[in-house]
Amino acid sequence: MRSRLLPLSLAALTLLTAAGCSSSGSPAAAGPTELTVWIMRDSLTDGLVQRFEADFEATHPGITLKIQIQEWDGIGQKITSALASKDAPDVIEVGNTQVAQYAAGGGVRDLSAKTAELKGGDWIPGLAEPGKVDGKQYGIPWYAANRVVIYRKDLFAQAGITAPPKTRDEWIAATEKLNTGGNEGIYLPGQNWFALSGFLWDEGGDLAVKGSDGKWQGALDTPQAAAAVAFYRKLQALGHGPKDSDEGKPLQAEVVAQGKTAQVISTPGGAGAILKANPALKDKLGFFPIPGKTADKPGAVFTGGSDLVVPEASRHADAAYQVVKELAGEKWQTEIAKEMSYVPNRTSLAGVLSGNEGAAAMAAGAVNGHATPNSPNWAAVEANNPIKQFLTQVLTGADPAAGRRASEAITKALNSAG
Structure with missing residues (x-):
């Protein structure tokens, strides 16, 4: 695994969004909403991506997803450029230790008000702590791995x-x-x-x-x-x-x-x-x-892994949050953990890996996970x-x-x- 400083580095410019909600959540125009989501290469299998896309669109009528797989090489500059633009993807996967860097530029949305709904009190610390900068939660824990x-x-x-x-x-x-x-x-x-x-x-x-x-x-x-x-x-x-x-x-x-x-x-x-x-x-x-x-x-x-962020420039912030909520929620955390052998973002979900000896040991250690300064x-x-x-x-x-x-x-x- 990439540590997201090591094992895990992340992110690029391709921006396509249709009409939907404005970044404040008020209607921008009538019609369907298309969300652009950036996921890193090998974070999920093709099958998981397809299943999530189909399930999300079926349970969120009027919203379609365009999930774009990003390459690791040069991703940092791509994300930085996207966050500085006026037209950005709606959800981006970033390395847990990179949240502070992107938040410092002012292009990432503060999701502190959503932490209770997302069961933030149950998040593993190695993902939650680096996603929080100056008391504000910019990165929502997605998945983790550790030694x-x-x-x-x-x-x-x-x-x-x-x-x-x-x-x-x-x-x-x-x-x-x-x-x-x-x-x-x-x-x-x-x-x-x-x-x-x-x-x-x-x-x-x-x-x-x-x-x-x-x-x-x-x-x-x-x-x-x-x-x-x-x-x-x-x-x-x-x-x-x-x-x-x-x-x-x-x-x-x-x-x-x-x-x-x-x-x-x-x-x-x-x-x-x-x-x-x-x-x-x-x-x-x-x-x-x-x-x-x-x-x-x-x-x-050391906890390596990914957080999910919503850019300030997203024109569909409310709908983008729904993507984050689903990916960070129990159903998809369980499916992703089992298929990818990742540690789920919540300590209470560690048991889903009980049939996988290596992943179970990893999850047991993750409760004492940390990130770099x-x-x-x-x-x-x-x-x-x-x-x-x-x-x-x-x-x-x-x-x-x-x-x-x-x-x-x-x-x-x-x-x-x-």
């Missing part, structure tokens, strides 16, 4: 481990047992900043914090960050992961496919890549939520990603002041104009 631990059931059994760990201490103890006999307890590359972020949130810290003056301050030089890194270092040492690269170098699925690795942190979809590289591991892979500090709560995870400039941080550099430096002992330097880089990026 879990993919593990080798057979290697766990050989090590005498009868159940997946639920706490950090249990996780370390189990991984130590697995890191014997030529096996690797866990493959954790040194620059997996998504994993570090979860450990940091568990410690009560964050990647950056916003002061009362509205300025952001990087927070990798705090006691909480030191505790998170200490756990990361301890876990990473129980495998052979490189300290100077991320999950893509080498591809961690290919590492696990070699047959000696007991665990890896990944989205559940990573299991498919492992099995493609080594079909002999079929029926040997299992999933569990990243363990937390205590057994009553899973470890914090809610700044329109977050993309500038990821451009050079000082968090990755920080991890390598602390794991190798190369720079005793790594936390301060990384915090300064984050502070500068988040407070830069433009």
